[in-house]
Amino acid sequence: TECPSVWKYAKLLPIDSEPVTIQEGGTPLYKCDRLAEKIGIKELYVKHEGMNPTGSFKDRGMTVGVTKALELGMKTVACASTGNTSAALAIYGAKAGIPVIVLLPAGKVALGKIAQALMHGAKVLSVRGNFDDALALVRTLCSQEKIYLLNSINPYRLEGQKTIGFEIADQLGFKVPDRIVLPVGNAGNITAIFKGFREFKILGITDSLPKMTGIQAEGSCPIVKAIKSGAPAITPEEHPETIATAIRIGNPVNATKALSAIRQSGGTAESVTDEEILAAQKDLARLEGIGVEPASAASVAGLKKLVDLGVIGRDETVVCITTGHLLKDPQTVIDICEEPTVVDANIDAIREAIFGK
Numbered sequence: 317t318e319c320p321s322v323w324k325y326a327k328l329l330p331i332d333s334e335p336v337t338i339q340e341g342g343t344p345l346y347k348c349d350r351l352a353e354k355i356g357i358k359e360l361y362v363k364h365e366g367m368n369p370t371g372s373f374k375d376r377g378m379t380v381g382v383t384k385a386l387e388l389g390m391k392t393v394a395c396a397s398t399g400n401t402s403a404a405l406a407i408y409g410a411k412a413g414i415p416v417i418v419l420l421p422a423g424k425v426a427l428g429k430i431a432q433a434l435m436h437g438a439k440v441l442s443v444r445g446n447f448d449d450a451l452a453l454v455r456t457l458c459s460q461e462k463i464y465l466l467n468s469i470n471p472y473r474l475e476g477q478k479t480i481g482f483e484i485a486d487q488l489g490f491k492v493p494d495r496i497v498l499p500v501g502n503a504g505n506i507t508a509i510f511k512g513f514r515e516f517k518i519l520g521i522t523d524s525l526p527k528m529t530g531i532q533a534e535g536s537c538p539i540v541k542a543i544k545s546g547a548p549a550i551t552p553e554e555h556p557e558t559i560a561t562a563i564r565i566g567n568p569v570n571a572t573k574a575l576s577a578i579r580q581s582g583g584t585a586e587s588v589t590d591e592e593i594l595a596a597q598k599d600l601a602r603l604e605g606i607g608v609e610p611a612s613a614a615s616v617a618g619l620k621k622l623v624d625l626g627v628i629g630r631d632e633t634v635v636c637i638t639t640g641h642l643l644k645d646p647q648t649v650i651d652i653c654e655e656p657t658v659v660d661a662n663i664d665a666i667r668e669a670i671f672g673k
């Protein structure tokens with residue numbers, strides 16, 4: 317059988333040429349019974365997008381976006397990023413053989429992501445400002461030069477990411493889950509996944525739509541505030557703050573589409589504290605063996621909060637999307653875990669450390 321990947325769904329993607337691919341997609345959908353029991357719901361799956369080649373779901377958008385860049389005869393690609401978008405663009409640009417420019421918020425990008433962007437040969441600019449400043453600047457650059465902008469304002473990114481919805485439906489035997497819960501930053505992914513489920517329904521492949529449920533960090537949650545207030549648009553946040561640096565975004569470019577996806581699907585949005593995010597990161601790792609970076613764990617933290625609040629029913633079938641691998645942000649893990657025990661190299665010291673005698 318065909319290896320599951322983004323390009324399994326090529327007929328539903330707006331690409332006519334040979335794709336630039338590193339076999340992205342086809343990520344595991346884990347049934348998480350121990351985590352489900354702890355949270356108190358009947359059926360919980362985790363779609364682990366950290367298992368993509370570059371370690372995040374961004375690969376799906378970039379395989380389509382970079383292929384389209386070549387189709388359009390673009391010679392250089394660029395993006396602003398909280399880290400994962402830039403890592404993926406660096407890798408797909410390298411695969412495509414074209415130069416990559418990335419703008420990162422100085423001091424606010426996890427180690428693994430910077431390592432990827434640098435090693436794969438991107439021109440990395442560390443901007444003295446936040447992600448939103450960097451995004452405004454790269455949009456200006458791409459309007460002045462013939463450089464292809466590949467942030468999720470570029471619709472081809474969302475075309476690739478909608479395959480997450482296709483795969484979940486595929487993996488559940490075309491039984492659509494009641495709800496998808498995922499972290500929201502620039503709000504491209506929640507928009508894209510809803511599009512995927514909507515397209516499968518229009519094609520008659522499935523017969524329902526999941527409730528799209530976006531989770532943000534309490535210190536960076538413009539989408540949540542708009543959903544709770546019923547506002548037609550977000551109020552951008554000047555100083556977004558969270559340990560989950562991947563979603564430290566105050567002015568999401570896809571806000572309008574995301575608000576529509578949440579409202580059309582009967583979903584919701586909720587915020588969680590950094591502490592709740594880190595607790596969920598540990599639960600995923602220690603109950604299910606799923607290693608994620610902090611932002612990804614916001615999905616599980618938000619699920620727990622919404623179940624406790626009675627917003628999510630205990631009999632719902634829920635899929636949480638974990639968006640990035642633990643190895644992207646090892647420093648945060650070292651900072652929150654207990655130190656290793658240093659021992660002398662002899663069996664007595666080992667036994668003492670383990671058995672205390």
Ligand SMILES: Cc1ncc(COP(=O)(O)O)c(/C=C/C(=O)C(=O)O)c1O
Pocket residue numbers: 372396397398399400401402468499500501502503504505506562563609611612639640
């Ligand atoms: C691990 C992780 N989890 C969730 C999100 C939020 O997805 P969107 O709501 O579609 O933005 C991101 C986004 C990262 C960037 O925006 C970037 O890399 O520039 C992420 O890296």
